Amino acid sequence: MSSNYKDIIYEVRDDAVQIIINRPEVMNAFRLQTLEEMIDALKRADEEKSVNAVVLSGAGDRAFCTGGDQKVHLSEDGLYGPRGTVGMPVEDMHSALRDLRKVSIAKVQGFAIGGGNVFATICDLTIASEKAQFGQVGPKVGSVDPGFGTAYLSRLVGEKKAREIWFLCRRYPAAEALQMGLINKVVPHEELDAEVASWCADINQMSPGAIAIAKRSFNADSENIRGIGFLGIQAVKGFYMSEESKEGVRAFNERRKPDFKKYS
């Protein structure tokens, strides 16, 4: 598949592999093809000998990534496509990002929402523009990203804040995200590329072996969360097939408030 990507761009520059989600027309929401390409790109990036870092970003100015493509999700069976537990391999994408031996950096210039916020959460580091906004929207659109989206998020921001993020579905500006421990640094919008490049240059001076061991040891301590995610996504499959979840997806696409009252 490598180099014939349609939904992403793969480049090696600025001391890093750059993986750019290239669907700005849907705010870099992902579909089956996007995830398959990202998984392939992450495996390829892991073998790139010249760099120690992988930068994940979104094309355009408005969004890093806004989660699953809700237009595609508007299917009869409630799934995103024909492959993977929920019709696309979202849990395999999370694993590929976690298993990378290099340092993953989310470069967030706009919205990191839903599954997009989960990608940024899983990345080792997150550097954001002051225009960035973070948040989860699952309960607003009949969805959940259990595992790294919930339990691992609590490791970063604490249980109370993580529950607030999920139960109220608010958007948090970059400065607030920094304060809660969700991200590493906020910079003026026009300085984002240079800031990320400078972190990558520093990381590129380090021992790749030491980075890989440190990373694997961090991961080992939260590895049970991968299991929660795999179990959880199986439950999400059944939920996506329900009328309750489909109401959330329909409401988003019809630009109206969902009516979940009859499902309580």
Ligand SMILES: CC(C)(COP(=O)(O)OP(=O)(O)OC[C@H]1O[C@@H](n2cnc3c(N)ncnc32)[C@H](O)[C@@H]1OP(=O)(O)O)[C@@H](O)C(=O)NCCC(=O)NCCSC(=O)CCC(=O)c1ccccc1C(=O)O
């Ligand atoms: C990002 C927003 C907050 C921006 O809001 P606003 O500035 O008001 O702009 P909009 O008018 O809403 O959007 C502009 C334009 O972009 C389209 N768009 C935005 N996001 C998506 C998307 N995810 N899919 C498809 N299209 C999108 C929008 O429809 C508009 O298009 P027009 O053609 O101009 O009408 C706001 O847009 C927003 O909140 N978006 C989030 C949408 C969403 O529901 N995302 C998925 C959430 S599900 C989840 O978070 C938990 C589950 C999970 O992560 C998961 C687990 C397993 C499999 C898949 C997923 C998954 O992420 O879905």
